[in-house]
Amino acid sequence: MTDGLSLNEQGLTPLTEQPANRRHVQTGDLAMLFTSDYKRYVLHMHPEGVTHTHLGIYRHSALIGQPWGAAVQSQIGHAALLLQPSLTDLMKSLKRGTQIIYPKDAAYIVHRLSLHAGSRVIEAGTGSGGLTTALAWAVMPTGMVFTHEMRPDIHQVARENLARVALLPYVKMMLADIEDGFKANDVDAVFLDVREPWRYLPHVRAALRPGGFFASLLPTANQVIELLHGFDQHHFADVSVEELILRPYKASPSRFRPDDNLIGHTGYLIFARCIDPGEDMGRWQRPERQRYEARLRTEAEIAAEAQRRAIDIAAGGKKYPEMPLPD
Secondary structure (H helix, E strand, O other): OOOOOOOHOOOOOOOOHHOOOOOOOOOOOOEEEEEEEOOEEEOOOOOOOOEEEEOOOEEEEHHOOOEOOOOOEEOOEHHHHHHHHHHHHHOOOOOOOOOOHHHHHHHHHHHHHHOOOOOOEEOOOOOOOOHHHHHHHHHHOOEEEEEEEEEHHHHHHHHHHHHHHOOOOHHEEEEHHHHHHOOOOOOOEEEOOOHHHHHHHHHHHHHHEEEEEEEEEOOHHHHHHHHHHHHHHOOOEEEEEEEEEEEEOOOOOOOOEEOOOOOOOOOOOEEEEEEOOOOHHHHOOOHHHHHHHHHHHHHHHHHHHHHHHHHHHHOOOOOOEEEEEEE
16 A cells, blocks of 8 residues: 555656756756755755745756855855755655654665665654655665555655655555564565564565565664564575664865764664575574584583583483593
8 A cells, every 4th residue: 555645646757757967957857955054954946935044045947957066155145055866865854753763774674685786675663754765766666665664744744754755656664563464475674673673584485586685774782683583483594683883974174084973873783685495594693603602502512421421420320431441
């Protein structure tokens, strides 16, 4: 089921219908005003459109026809650069109903899920639509994102966000709980941004194509551990847990150095592949885990033998076991 009005009904133009590689702004384009104090305003160009900023009003009729990269003036004379927005700009411009996934994490998730034009990917939950924006950007124009959200108010925020950045045609939005499964199958990838993703691994297996990609983002270590246990039970291999730390720098030739603000830990990124359920999971564990578990087994065998000998000695047996004599 697809929620909300189409872009045509809202007077918007899907991204793939906007002519590419043009030098001038046209009606229907997504554009961005970049001010001298580094504020960014994403807007959808319309002849009657008006964008209010802290530096005055910019009328779209005066912007349409201008070359990309030009400086344009507000009605009170403040300049802004007229640029095409990047994916990061679109994500940061979203109205927030919930905390969005950071662009640094979203870009890596798209990369690790191997998404491209034509891919089919499931997401839960939608939240404000930050990652949904990145997923749709990656799979358009022939792919589809199937995103699930159970909170009606947040679902509506995400729908409006995706429509505003002209990505709604590439997203099927489900107002649904994933407890009973997903609304799509035979997909290339699944991403879960939910509190207990391990609970839904059977649903993930049912929806993924053989060998498909899985990813999740979790804020705490105990959640990651639960998910890792779930991978063993539901046959997911090629498992990795990572985090990304972004360190910006002051882009000034005379004062080039790290910025004062560091985006540190935002969450653990967990990736895995679904494999044949008949496979022996121990065979596909990482070498360091195989070594660790072999050591645990050896320690358990030594402890069991020591306990057995202690019982024998307590029952009157010899303190030392008999040693075979040489021939």
